[in-house]
Amino acid sequence: MEGLQFRRILLKLSGEALAGDQGTGIDPQAAGHIAERVREVRQMGVDVAIVIGAGNLWRGRTGIGLGMDRATADYMGMLATVMNALALMDALENIGVVTRVQSAIEMRSVAEPYIRRRAIRHLEKGRVVIFGGGTGNPYFSTDTAAALRAMEIDADVLIKATKVDGVYDSDPHRNPDAVRFDRLSYIETLNRRLEVMDSTAISLCMENKLPILVLNLWDETALRRALLGESSGTLVTAD
Template sequence: MAADGTGLKYKRVLLKISGEALMGNREFGLDPEVVGRIADEVKSVMELGCEVCLVIGGGNIFRGVSGAAKGMERTTADYMGMLATIMNALAMQSALEAKGVPTRVQSAIPMATVCEPYIRRRATRHMEKGRIVIFAAGTGNPFFTTDTAAALRASEMDCDAMLKATKVDGVYTADPMKDPNAKRYDRLSYQQVLTDNLQVMDAAAITLSRDRGIPILVFSLYDPGAFAEVVQGRGKFTIVED
C-alpha cells in the first residue's frame, strides 16, 4: 500500500488505549517492552499514510473512581487520574520518538514545561505533517472518563473512526477470558451497546460518537499487525455504527 494512504479505509483515526494495557504482566506502572511494541504498531500504521492520534488512560498509575471509592474527594481523585495520563503519554512519546516517529503530546491541563497545551488547529496541523499526536489529561474536567475524552478528540479532529484497543479481538456477550461460551459480535449499533449495557466505552462516549457518526472499532492490540489490518478494513474486530 502506498504511503500516501491510498487504499486505506480509515485515513485519520484516533486510537484509545487503556492505561492497564501498558502494564503488561505487572501489577501497576509501565512495562517498557509493551510500550515499545505498541509504538511499533502505531509506527506501522503511520507508515501506511494514516494520520493517527492517541488517547491513553491512566488506570495503571491511578484511577479517579477507585480513589473516590476509598474516601478521596472525587474531583481531586479525577485530577490525579488526569496527571497519570500525562505520564503515560510522555512514556509513549519517548517510545515513538526512539523509533524515529515525530510525536507531540497535548494536554488539556496546561503543563508547558513538558508538553503543549491542547489547541485543536495545532493538533490538526501536526497530524497533517505526519506527526503522531497524543492527547493527555482527558477533557481537563473531572467526572469525565478518558473514553469520553477520546470521543471528544475524535470529533474535534474529524477522525474517520475511533479504534479501541483491548485484550480481545472485539466485543463479546461475556468476558471470553472467563466464559468459553461467550459469542463475539461482528457488528453492533450504538443503541444496542447502550441498551444491552455492553462495556465497549462509557455511555457519554457512545452517545457522542453516534451523534457525530464516528464508527467505533474494537480490536486486540495484542495481535501483531492488527492495528494496520483494521485501518485497511480487514482483520478481526467489532464495529459499532448505525
C-alpha cells in the same frame, strides 16, 4: 497506501497497556510494543492521534471508595495520563516517530497546551499526537476524552484497543461460550450494556456518527487488516 478504509484514526489505549505483565506502573518494553504498532500505521500513511488512560498508575474510583473527593481523584487521574503520554512519546521517538504531547491541563514545561488547530496541523505534517489530561474536567472519563478529541480532529474512526479480538456478549475469559459480534449499532451497544466504552462516549459518537472499532492491538495484524477494510474486531456504527 491504496485501499485504506480510514485515513485518520484516534487510538484509545488503556493505561494498563503500558504496564505489561506486571499490571501496574510503566513497562518500557510494553510501551515499545505499542510504539511499533503505531509506527506501522504511520508507514501506511494514516494520521494517528492517541488518548491513553491512567489505570496503571491511578484509579480514581479507588480513592473515591476511600472517601476522597471525586474532583480531586479525577484530577489526579488526568495528571497520570500525562505521565503515560510522555512515556509513550519517548517510546515512539526512540524508533523514529515524531510525536507531540498535548495536555488539556496546562503544563508547558512538559507538554503543549491542547489547541485543536495546532493538533490538526501536527497530524497534517505526519506527526503522531498524544492527548493527555483527559478533557481537562473532572467527572469525564478518558473514553469520553477520546470521543471528543476524535471528533475535534475529524478522525474517520475511534479505535478502542483491547486484549480481546472484539466485543462479546459476556467475558470470553470467563465464559468459553461467549459470542463475538462483528458489527453492532450504537443503540444495541447501549441497550445491552456491553463494555465497549462508557455510555457518555458512545452517545457522543452516536450523535456525531463516528464509528467505533474494537480490536486486539496485541494481534500484530489486526490493526493493519482493519485499516485496509478487512474483517477485524467489532465495528460499532449507526446501522
